[in-house]
Amino acid sequence: MEIPYVVDERADTGLTNVKLGIWLFLASEVMLFGGLFSTYILLRINAIEWPFGADILSVPIGAFNTVVLILSSVTMVLCYAALKLDDFSGYKRYMGMTVGLAVLFLVVKSYEYYDKFSHGDVPAVSTYLAIYFTLTGLHALHIVGGVIVNGYFLGPGSKLWHANRQQFINRIEAAGLYWHFVDLVWIFLFPVLYLL
16 A cells, blocks of 8 residues: 655645655754763763864864854855745756855864874773764764755756656755754854863
């Protein structure tokens, strides 16, 4: 028995199934990152000494990555808007930019990790570095997941546009909600780790 994909909003929730599903998934992600941020706060409050983030990390690199992710959120909105305007080539262009900006973020983050490791700044050195690598590493894994999903929708997954446009638009909207969440997490990570 096949369960049909419903593109219309449900009467009981006012949401499409895919939007309800992504919101439930994001709620679990909020709990995951919320637990890690709470751990960071508890560790910092109880620490005898705590380093100033800018003394260890490069604020210009972190700020650059922040701008990159904010731009990727803008391009994600533009690719969704292009689909709503029936502009498939615009969608492809903006989704390509979103994926490209995400890859740029990962390249810069990889350089930052390489720089830390080459100077002996590894997680075992301090609680600060352990929490830094845990939080940013988990965030980077979420970026990789977003690149995979958005890359799929840019490539082979875009065939769905021709078969079922509304289903494709719903999926891009869900991917966009996930992407905005990942960007929002970085908006919190940057000041907490780099500036405070």
